[in-house]
Amino acid sequence: MKKNYSLKNVGILGGGQLARMLVMAGHDLGLRMHVLSENEEDPAAQVTRHWYKGSVDNKKDLVSFLNEVNVATFESEFLDAKLLQEVSRQHQFQIFPRPYLMARLQDRLSQKQLLQKHELNSSSFLEWSPSTTWEDLQKLSKKAVVLKARRFGYDGNGTFILRNLKEYENFLAKNQNSPNGFIVEPFVDFKRELSLICARNKMGQFVHYPLAETLQKDARCFWVKGPVKHNLEKSFIKKCERFLHSINYVGVMGIEIFDCGKELLVNELAPRVHNTGHHSLDSMNYDQFTYHLMCLISADLPEPELVAPGFAMVNLLGENNKDPSWEIPEKAQIYWYGKEKNRPGRKMGHINSIANNPKSALSQALKALKEFSL
Amino acid sequence: MKKNYSLKNVGILGGGQLARMLVMAGHDLGLRMHVLSENEEDPAAQVTRHWYKGSVDNKKDLVSFLNEVNVATFESEFLDAKLLQEVSRQHQFQIFPRPYLMARLQDRLSQKQLLQKHELNSSSFLEWSPSTTWEDLQKLSKKAVVLKARRFGYDGNGTFILRNLKEYENFLAKNQNSPNGFIVEPFVDFKRELSLICARNKMGQFVHYPLAETLQKDARCFWVKGPVKHNLEKSFIKKCERFLHSINYVGVMGIEIFDCGKELLVNELAPRVHNTGHHSLDSMNYDQFTYHLMCLISADLPEPELVAPGFAMVNLLGENNKDPSWEIPEKAQIYWYGKEKNRPGRKMGHINSIANNPKSALSQALKALKEFSL
Numbered sequence: 215m216k217k218n219y220s221l222k223n224v225g226i227l228g229g230g231q232l233a234r235m236l237v238m239a240g241h242d243l244g245l246r247m248h249v250l251s252e253n254e255e256d257p258a259a260q261v262t263r264h265w266y267k268g269s270v271d272n273k274k275d276l277v278s279f280l281n282e283v284n285v286a287t288f289e290s291e292f293l294d295a296k297l298l299q300e301v302s303r304q305h306q307f308q309i310f311p312r313p314y315l316m317a318r319l320q321d322r323l324s325q326k327q328l329l330q331k332h333e334l335n336s337s338s339f340l341e342w343s344p345s346t347t348w349e350d351l352q353k354l355s356k357k358a359v360v361l362k363a364r365r366f367g368y369d370g371n372g373t374f375i376l377r378n379l380k381e382y383e384n385f386l387a388k389n390q391n392s393p394n395g396f397i398v399e400p401f402v403d404f405k406r407e408l409s410l411i412c413a414r415n416k417m418g419q420f421v422h423y424p425l426a427e428t429l430q431k432d433a434r435c436f437w438v439k440g441p442v443k444h445n446l447e448k449s450f451i452k453k454c455e456r457f458l459h460s461i462n463y464v465g466v467m468g469i470e471i472f473d474c475g476k477e478l479l480v481n482e483l484a485p486r487v488h489n490t491g492h493h494s495l496d497s498m499n500y501d502q503f504t505y506h507l508m509c510l511i512s513a514d515l516p517e518p519e520l521v522a523p524g525f526a527m528v529n530l531l532g533e534n535n536k537d538p539s540w541e542i543p544e545k546a547q548i549y550w551y552g553k554e555k556n557r558p559g560r561k562m563g564h565i566n567s568i569a570n571n572p573k574s575a576l577s578q579a580l581k582a583l584k585e586f587s588l
Numbered sequence: 589m590k591k592n593y594s595l596k597n598v599g600i601l602g603g604g605q606l607a608r609m610l611v612m613a614g615h616d617l618g619l620r621m622h623v624l625s626e627n628e629e630d631p632a633a634q635v636t637r638h639w640y641k642g643s644v645d646n647k648k649d650l651v652s653f654l655n656e657v658n659v660a661t662f663e664s665e666f667l668d669a670k671l672l673q674e675v676s677r678q679h680q681f682q683i684f685p686r687p688y689l690m691a692r693l694q695d696r697l698s699q700k701q702l703l704q705k706h707e708l709n710s711s712s713f714l715e716w717s718p719s720t721t722w723e724d725l726q727k728l729s730k731k732a733v734v735l736k737a738r739r740f741g742y743d744g745n746g747t748f749i750l751r752n753l754k755e756y757e758n759f760l761a762k763n764q765n766s767p768n769g770f771i772v773e774p775f776v777d778f779k780r781e782l783s784l785i786c787a788r789n790k791m792g793q794f795v796h797y798p799l800a801e802t803l804q805k806d807a808r809c810f811w812v813k814g815p816v817k818h819n820l821e822k823s824f825i826k827k828c829e830r831f832l833h834s835i836n837y838v839g840v841m842g843i844e845i846f847d848c849g850k851e852l853l854v855n856e857l858a859p860r861v862h863n864t865g866h867h868s869l870d871s872m873n874y875d876q877f878t879y880h881l882m883c884l885i886s887a888d889l890p891e892p893e894l895v896a897p898g899f900a901m902v903n904l905l906g907e908n909n910k911d912p913s914w915e916i917p918e919k920a921q922i923y924w925y926g927k928e929k930n931r932p933g934r935k936m937g938h939i940n941s942i943a944n945n946p947k948s949a950l951s952q953a954l955k956a957l958k959e960f961s962l
Contacts, residue, residue, distance in 0.1 A: 216913035216961050220924060238612060241635050244924030244937065254637065261615050263628065263639050499919065508916060516918045521895060521942065539590035542882060544890045545873065550594060550618030563618065568895065587590050 220244035222511050225283035227270040229256030231551040231561060232289035232487050235495070237261050239503035245511070250279040257551040258289075273297060280307045285510045287311070287465060291320045291485050292366050310464040310510050311485040319485050322364045322397050329480055332457045335450070336480040337472075342396040344386075348379045355400030361385060365394040373433065375401060402479060404472035408442065409490035410451065413466045413505040414458045419515045421505065422451055423498060426525075427572075428470075428490050434559060435489045439526040439576040440497075450478045466491070466506040489529070489561075494518075496547050496566040497525030522568035526575035532560040533588045543582030545569075562588060594618035596885050599657035601644040603630030605925040605935060606663035606861050609869070611635050613877035619885070624653040631925040632663075647671060654681045659884045661685070661839060665694045665859050666740050684838040684884050685859040693859050696738045696771045703854055706831045709824070710854040711846075716770040718760075722753045729774030735759060739768040747807065749775060776853060778846035782816065783864035784825065787840045787879040788832045793889045795879065796825055797872060800899075801946075802844075802864050808933060809863045813900040813950040814871075824852045840865070840880040863903070863935075868892075870921050870940040871899030896942035900949035906934040907962045917956030919943075936962060 222245050226233040229251025237258050240247040248264040249256075259265040266282075268275030271294040280286055280301065285308040295317035302309050318324045329336045338354055340346075342361060351359045363372030374389075376382050389396070407430065412422035425447055426440030444450075454469060468488025470481040491502035499519045500508075508515055530550075532538070538556050542548065543565065550563040565582050569575035596619050600607040603625025611632050614621040622638040623630075633639040640656070642649030645668040654660055654675065659682040662672075669691035676683045692698045703710045712728055714720075716735060725733045737746030748763075750756050763770070781804065786796035798815030818824070828843060842862025844855040865876035873893045874882075882889055904924075906912070912930050916922065917939065924937035941953035 216915055216959070218911050218913040220912065220926065234615075238615060238635075241608075241612060241926065242921075242923050244922075244926050246634065246926070260620070260637055261612075261635060263634055263637060265637050499921070500916075513916045516916055519919070537592050538594065539592040541590055542874075542887045542890055545893070547616075547873070548618075549616050552594065552615065552618050552620070585590070 217511075217513065219511055219513065222246065222285070223248060223283040224507060224510060225250065225279060225286035226258060226289060227276075227279075227286060227293060228289035229253065229258040229265075230289055231257045233258035234261055234551060235492070235503045235549070236287070236289065236487065236506060239501060240507050243504065243507060243511075245507065248279070248283050250275065255554045257553055260552050271297060273301060276301050277305060280305065280309075284308065285310065287486075287506065287510055288316070289486060291316050295320055311467075312462075312464065315461060315463065315485055319483055320365060322362055322367070323395070325483060326397060328461070329483070332460050334453055334457050334480050335477060337399045337402055339397050339399045342398050344390055346398070348382045351376070351382065351398055354398060357403075358401035360399045360401050361396045362399065363392065363394055363396055371433075402472045402474065402481075404474050404479075406473045407481070408444070408471040408473050408478070409438065409488065410454060410469040410471060411466060411488060411491035411494070411502050412451075412454060412458065412469065413502070413509055413515060414463050415509040415515055416464050416512050418459060420455045420458060421515045421518050422454070423491065423494060423502075423518050424520065425471075426490055426493065432559065434531060434561075435529055436531070437526060437528045437576060437579065438490045438493055439524070439572040440493070441520065441525075441572065444473060444478060446478050465509045466502050490527075492549070492564050493525045493527040493566055495549065497521055497568055522570070522575075524569045524572040524575040526567045526569075526572065526579040528565050528579040528583050529561055530563040530565065530583070530586055530588055532556040532558055532562050534558060538562060538586065538588045540586040543585045545578040546582035556588065591885070591887065593885055593887065596620065596659070597622060597657040598881060598884060599624065599653060599660035600632060600663060601650075601653075601660060601667060602663035603627065603632040603639075604663055605631045607632035608635055608925060609866075609877045609923070610661070610663065610861065610880060613875060614881050617878065617881060617885075619881065622653070622657050624649065629928045631927055634926050645671060647675060650675050651679060654679065654683075658682065659684065661860075661880065661884055662690070663860060665690050669694055685841075686836075686838065689835060689837065689859055693857055694739060696736050696741070697769070699857060700771060702835070703857070706834050708827055708831050708854050709851060711773045711776055713771050713773045716772050718764055720772070722756045725750070725756065725772055728772060731777075732775035734773045734775050735770045736773065737766065737768055737770055745807075776846045776848065776855075778848050778853075780847045781855070782818070782845040782847050782852070783812065783862065784828060784843040784845060785840060785862060785865035785868070785876050786825075786828060786832065786843065787876070787883055787889060788837050789883040789889055790838050790886050791888075792833060794829045794832060795889045795892050796828070797865065797868060797876075797892050798894065799845075800864060800867065806933065808905060808935075809903055810905070811900060811902045811950060811953065812864045812867055813898070813946040814867070815894065815899070815946065818847060818852060820852050839883045840876050864901075866923070866938050867899045867901040867940055869923065871895055871942055896944070896949075898943045898946040898949040900941045900943075900946065900953040902939050902953040902957050903935055904937040904939065904957070904960055904962055906930040906932055906936050908932060912936055912960065912962045914960040917959045919952040920956035930962065
């Protein structure tokens, strides 16, 4: 049945670049895009007339914002999930992915337990407590272990790689009383990191992009290229699909993967559009932001198709506090997020490139990167 | 020299779909996009926080709007060009294309004279007056002549094809006292209509897309496909380039062309982004809206490149007054303009498609069109 999409009011909780790109994708679908964020200079606040000043973690702001929209989503899984669950239950708000899943996934411990329950391959783990000894940790790995903050970790923040007792003692001295706790994983000696962007709507339709390779630099996504192949990808993606069905997921999910050669391990799930999917703005028939919105408005999900045999994305990361400048590059598309201030490591924008193969696309994008002074 | 583009405030006079797509292209360049239009439900008013209520033909509104921006452009050449010239001179506002060119081009008579002066091939013409006789008209063509209103003609409005004295008498009865006057051209028996989208910046860099074929239906653009070839295209495009240099043009220009087989004739110039260039949102490395903005901010113009061997665009034209509905098509991109009301003939959006050749792209787009109830 054909639907009237243009009357839908869609709300985004948060005003960063992911929200901005969701808003812009929504415009092309004819949706009315609403944004709740604190600062009128936020990237997403610039790109719609329907911007509301407020905090995504404030009950009053949330309720009055959600009353304006038919359906809402978020750009970060680190919101007050309990509050979201409460207001959506009380007021029958439609929020996707569902807030109870946000609660499960925003805590690395419950996320790991969820992966384990649904038999999605991931590294072994244990819950850390101040009484955990180095010997306990060594049961996971004789080489090195990784301690990850259970909550609010991003871009390497809250992640500690420990190789010996001394490093563990240093960690303990600093983090003994960390309120959110940690989980411990063995250090995974991966060959490369991959990403899978998939989407599922309320009717249970599932689609996914081809696997992409991602390179981290200083624990931040630096570039993505693809498509890449892996001989286990078919069965792995099948498992991911079953997982999304099992948890009745609605929206785009970003799945970060360790490619260990003989196995693919889930590193982390992000219940939202994902930095490693930004390439889709140029490489695919439909980008991840559009797919996410299609899931929210219960549109049929068309099959994803590559526009070119190779794609790449490079993040434009701030390097200082000066105003950035650039020349428009020849073979790359610019997505500038309109952030007020530059600072080292800040994601200021990204560039996309397509070409006859992944390698050429990446080298075009890296060449284009030289046009930027960040 | 690298430039700081993200601090630029760009203003668009008008709030329709062309303004909307300019605004969205500006967002990706990191520009602050400002819109002046009368209705908060206008297509472009939806897609930026910087919307100003006002009339583009009101001096006070214009001046206060233009004071907010570094540079401005327009989505229609049918503004009060004299007023624009006056305020831009008085206040040193940067408006491109330049208002005096808008004045020359918005009048079909002075546009024809300009084409003639610069030896850009176009049909012969004469200025119509109430005393013009059918015999006068027959000097242009023994078959049929076309009378075109000198101003405010669009989508076939103000255009009359006359084949005999009786038709001319009917025309006279209705249009004797038309305040804006008409020009007369011979009816051109073209094989097909083509479009050339080109752009020139202040530094004199000139770029152009490949030629595209356009089909009109009920005097409105119905579809565009391309690229198409013509054995005269090289010399024709060279002439267009010389023309843009001669008039010191800044911005994108849409050139509508009659392909008469042995010659290419300019039908009409539009000093702005153009419906026949919408395909570029998916078919080219940089779309026409981005090029137009690059011209305004004096960015270097990268060479246009096709993303795929074939492209097509189909307009989504309203057919009734009901709310439109649709299924998301498989092989086409949707650009919905967010207009409040549907009505017959109204441009509600468009769809783009790319493929291995122009024909396949068009058939994909026409197939996708069936998913829409307009």
